[in-house]
Amino acid sequence: MKISVIVPSYRRFWPLINTIQDLQQQNYNDFEIIVVDQNQVWPEECEESLAKVRQDSRLVWLTLDKPDVVIARNMAVQQSQGEVLLFIDDDVKIPDQLFIANHAANFIDPNTHIVSGRECNPDSIPETKVDKIPQSxxxxxxxxxxxxxxxxxxxxxxxxxxxxxxxxSTCNGAIRKSAFLAVGGFDENFCGNSYGDDYDLILRLHQLGYKSIYDPRPWLIHLRVPMGGLRMSDLKNKVNYVNTATGFWLFLLRHGTFSMYWHLLYNHVLRKTVFLKVNLQRPWRQLYVIPGVVAAFFRALLLLRRGTKSGILICN
Structure with missing residues (x-):
């Protein structure tokens, strides 16, 4: 079973190189690594190490001029050759050389379509290896x-x-390519520094009856590098609050229930925009944050009626 490991990256140069090096040490026979590089320029001090990792024939290197992580993931899927898509972040450490093999083992069961692996913090690394952890x-x-x-x-x-x-979770999550294509992939209406596209995907898949499991055996360490990626707290990451908040509102409007409405409004919309720490510390930013959030609400209403957006064709 061929596995396509997909790693979109933006402004995380050394963390990405380290992640690729960990993947290159994996004890699994049939896999490819697809990196979607969203950087205009790389630092000179990284060039030698970058050239070295790119010599690996298993590595497919794609570029995207305008950073957009959802488009990047969908683009990688279009180029992938694997039966299973394994999404990981560009700031992870993978000490276990059986990481990919442990993901692949779950797909021996034809009824399993989605697998989420364990995302450890640097201070919660598993001490022992186990073959199977009981559900107790x-x-x-x-x-x-x-x-x-x-x-x-x-x-x-x-x-x-x-x-x-x-x-x-796209930090450490695998999915059959056939299931991914059946719903058209990630919704590209989640744009900019927008979180929730992976949550939206699993809920759409769940509605169609696809089976998803959590397995702690394919584990990695999420380093949570403060720069780059989708980090809205990184002042060098330019945030368009209309684009970003559109995804937040869209998730609430598409999946929210009466009992969860206020939870989503506060935690999934306001805490990531108006009440974001960096914005509270710089109150003058609210002059464009708040109008952006309001405009995003009306934009999300329109997009909700139009449905999901993707460059990936839905399977019949």
């Missing part, structure tokens, strides 16, 4: 009482226990 936790029993939306938002992807659950 009060936490898992509680999760089963949650709605699919609540599972998506609240499931702890650093859990030690495997389970069937409605969750997915």
């Amino acid at each position: 936790s009060a936490y898992l029993e509680k999760i089963k009482t949650f709605s699919p939306l609540q599972q998506t938002l609240w499931f702890d992807r650093n859990s030690e226990h495997s389970t069937e659950v409605c969750t997915f």
Whole structure:
């Protein structure tokens, strides 16, 4: 089974090189690494190491002139050769050389379509390797009482226990390519520094009956590098609040329920815009943040009626 590992990257030069080097050490026979480079220029001090990692024939290097992580992921899928798509962030460390193999093992079951792996913090690295972790936790029993939306938002992807659950993350998540294409991939209406496209994807897949599981065996360490990527707290990342907040509103309008409306409004819209720490510390920024959030609401209403947007054709 061929695995396509997809890594979009923006302004994370050394972290990306380190991530690629970890992938190149993987003990799995059939995989490719697709990097979508959204950087105009690379620092001179990285050029030698970059040239070295790019010598690997398993590496496919794509470029995107205008940074847009959702378009980048969809573009990578268009170029992929694998039966399974494995999405990871560009600021992760992968110490386990069986990381890809552990993801692939889940897809032996033809009924499994989506797998989320464990996202460890640097201070919560697994001490021992195990072949199978039993589903025996009060936490898992509680999760089963949650709605699919609540599972998506609240499931702890650093859990030690495997389970069937409605969750997915592009930091460490694998999906059958056929399932991904069946819903047209990621919705490109989630643009700019917009989070939630992976949550939107899993909820659309769940509505069609695709099975998703969490497995802690394919684990990695999420370094959460403060610069680059989608970090809205990085002042060098230019944020268009109309584009960014459109995705936040779209998620709320598409998937929100009565009981979850205020939670989504505060946590998924306002905390990431008006109440974002960097904006509270610089109150003059609200002069364009607040109008952007309001304009984004009306834009999201229009996009909701139009449906998902993607350059990927939906399978019949």
